[in-house]
Amino acid sequence: MTITGIAAIGAGLAAIGAGLGIGKIGGSAMEAMARQPEMHGKIQSSALILAAFVEAVALFGVVVAFLQG
Amino acid sequence: MTLNTFKSTIFSVLFLATTFVGFASENSDPTEDKEFNAKEMILHHVKDAHEFHLWDWKGKPVSLSLPVILWTDNGLTTFSSSAFHHDDSGKVIVEKNGGKFVKLHEKIYQLDANAQEVAFDAEHHPTNASMPTDISITRNVFMMWVSVILLLVVFLSTAKVYKKSNDKVPTGIAGFIEPLIVFVRDEIARPMIGEHKYKKYMPYLLTIFFFIWINNIFGLIPILNGANLSGNIAFTFTLAIFTFIITTISGNKNYWKHIFWMPGVPVPMKIFLMPIEIIGMFVKPISLMIRLFANITAGHVIILALMSLIFVFKSVAIAPVSVAFSLFITVIEIIVTAIQAYIFTILSALYFGMATEEEHH
Numbered sequence: 001m002t003i004t005g006i007a008a009i010g011a012g013l014a015a016i017g018a019g020l021g022i023g024k025i026g027g028s029a030m031e032a033m034a035r036q037p038e039m040h041g042k043i044q045s046s047a048l049i050l051a052a053f054v055e056a057v058a059l060f061g062v063v064v065a066f067l068q069g
Numbered sequence: 070m071t072l073n074t075f076k077s078t079i080f081s082v083l084f085l086a087t088t089f090v091g092f093a094s095e096n097s098d099p100t101e102d103k104e105f106n107a108k109e110m111i112l113h114h115v116k117d118a119h120e121f122h123l124w125d126w127k128g129k130p131v132s133l134s135l136p137v138i139l140w141t142d143n144g145l146t147t148f149s150s151s152a153f154h155h156d157d158s159g160k161v162i163v164e165k166n167g168g169k170f171v172k173l174h175e176k177i178y179q180l181d182a183n184a185q186e187v188a189f190d191a192e193h194h195p196t197n198a199s200m201p202t203d204i205s206i207t208r209n210v211f212m213m214w215v216s217v218i219l220l221l222v223v224f225l226s227t228a229k230v231y232k233k234s235n236d237k238v239p240t241g242i243a244g245f246i247e248p249l250i251v252f253v254r255d256e257i258a259r260p261m262i263g264e265h266k267y268k269k270y271m272p273y274l275l276t277i278f279f280f281i282w283i284n285n286i287f288g289l290i291p292i293l294n295g296a297n298l299s300g301n302i303a304f305t306f307t308l309a310i311f312t313f314i315i316t317t318i319s320g321n322k323n324y325w326k327h328i329f330w331m332p333g334v335p336v337p338m339k340i341f342l343m344p345i346e347i348i349g350m351f352v353k354p355i356s357l358m359i360r361l362f363a364n365i366t367a368g369h370v371i372i373l374a375l376m377s378l379i380f381v382f383k384s385v386a387i388a389p390v391s392v393a394f395s396l397f398i399t400v401i402e403i404i405v406t407a408i409q410a411y412i413f414t415i416l417s418a419l420y421f422g423m424a425t426e427e428e429h430h
Contacts, residue, residue: 037152045256045415052412056356066366 007068012063021054107377115297115369118175118208119150130155135211140202141179143167150205159187159195168201177203209304212296216283224279251279253414255411261418262425275316277308278414285365285406289399299409300365305358312417313354320424353420357413364409368402 029047033040082419121133128331134151146166153161159173162180169180171187180187187195223242230243239247258267284298298304326332328346331339375395379388 041256048408049412049415049419052360052416055364056360059359059367062367063359063363 003068007065010068011062011065014058014065017059017061018055021058022051025050025054083255091201094363104378105377107374107381110377111370111373114373115300115366116175117297117301119153119172119177119205120155121211121296122155135206135208137170137177138203139170139177140204141166141168141177146170146201159198162186170201171195171198176200177205193261208296209298211300212287212298213284213304216280216298220279220283229282248280250275257411257415257418261415262422267418269319270315270418273311274405274414274418277311277417278410281308281361281413282406284407286403288365288369289402289406291427297365299361302358302362302370303363308361308413309354309358312357312420315417316353316420316424319421321427323426323428324424353370353416357416361409361413364405368398368405372398372402 023045027044034059036043119135119137121135123131123133125131132155134149137148137150137152139146143166146168148163148165150172153172157172157174157316159171159178161171165172169184171180173176173187175235177196177200178187179201181197181199184197188197190196202356203351223246226241227239227243227246230239230241234240254267254271257278258271258274261267262270281299284304288297288299328350329343331342331346332340372395375398377390378391379385
C-alpha cells in the first residue's frame with residue numbers, strides 16, 4: 001500500500017471519530033432542547049462550540065493526511 | 070443541433086450552475102491531450118496564484134494578470150504576470166532588470182547568472198534557481214484588498230446612518246448590518262467576556278467576524294475562481310496571532326496564576342499542571358488557525374473532487390449526480406462560511422473572557 005493509501009485511511013479514521021463525537025453532541029443537544037425548549041438558544045450555541053472542538057481534532061488528522069497524501 | 074453540441078450545451082449549463090467555473094489547463098496547446106489529473110487540478114485551485122484564470126476559450130486561457138513585484142539583488146523588479154504566458158512549468162523565461170525569472174507551481178524563481186534554463190533534481194525541485202523575495206499582488210492579496218474596501222464602504226455608510234438619525238429606526242444598509250452587530254454583541258461578546266469588560270473587545274470581535282465571513286464568501290464566488298483566502302494558512306495564522314497577542318496582553322493576575330500555579334490543587338499537581346497549561350496557551354491559537362484553514366480548504370476540495378468525477382469517469386452520465394452533490398455541498402458551504410466566522414469569533418471571545426476573569430471568592 002502506498003503512503004497515499006495509508007493517508008486516506010487515516011483521514012477516514014479521523015472522520016469516524018468526529019462523526020461519533022458530533023453525533024453524540026447533536027443527539028444530546030436535541031434531547032436537551034426537547035426537555036427545555038426555553039433554553040433552545042443557549043443549548044444550540046454551546047453545542048456548536050463543542051462541535052467545533054471535536055471537529056478541530058478531526059481536522060488535524062485531515063491536515064496530516066493532506067501533508068502525506 | 071447534433072447530439073454532441075446538445076450534450077455540450079447541457080453540460081456547460083450544468084457546469085456554470087456550480088461553484089467553480091473553468092478548469093485550468095496547465096498547457097495552452099490545444100492539440101496536446103493531457104490525461105486529467107484530479108489532484109493536480111484541485112491543488113491548482115486551492116493554492117494562491119499570480120493571475121485570475123477565468124476560463125478557457127478555444128484552448129486559450131482567458132485571465133486577468135496581476136503584477137509581479139520582486140525584491141532581487143538588483144533592487145525592485147516589477148512586471149506583469151502575463152509575461153509568463155500562463156506557463157507554470159518553468160519553461161518561459163522572463164528577462165527583467167538583469168535577472169532571469171521563471172514561474173514554477175505558482176512560485177517565482179530567479180535563475181542563476183549563467184543558467185540558460187531550469188534544471189531539476191529527482192524530486193522536481195529546481196537546482197540552478199533561487200527564490201527572490203516575492204511581494205507580488207497575488208490573487209489572495211487582491212481579494213483581501215477588495216474585501217477591505219467593501220467592508221469600509223459598508224460600515225462607513227452604516228456609521229453615517231447613525232450619525233444622521235440618532236435614536237430612529239435604522240434605514241438602508243444599517244437595517245441589515247445592525248442585527249448582525251447586535252448578534253455579535255449579545256450572543257458572543259456579552260456571555261463570553263462578561264457584562265463589564267466586553268466593550269473593549271467589541272471592535273476586534275466585529276472586525277474578525279465580518280472579515281472572515283466576507284472572505285469565506287468570496288472563496289465561493291465562481292468567477293473569482295475560488296480566491297481561497299481564508300483557506301490560506303498564512304491568513305488564518307495572522308488572525309490567530311492577533312487573538313493570541315490580545316489574550317496574552319489582557320491576561321490579569323488570576324489568569325497567570327491559573328497557568329503557573331493552579332490554585333486549589335495539591336503542590337505536586339501544581340507542578341504537573343504548569344507545563345500543560347503553558348502548552349495550552351499556544352495550542353489555543355494554533356487550533357484556531359488549523360480549524361478555519363482546514364474547514365474552508367476541505368470544503369473547496371470536496372466541491373472540486375465531486376466535479377472531477379465527471380472527468381475521471383469520462384462520461385456525461387455521471388454529470389447530473391456530481392452536479393447535484395456539489396450543489397448540495399455548496400449550500401452547506403454557504404452555511405459553513407457563517408458558522409466558521411462565528412466559531413472563530415466566539416472562541417476568541419472565550420479566550421479573552423478566560424484572560425480577564427476575576428477570582429471567585
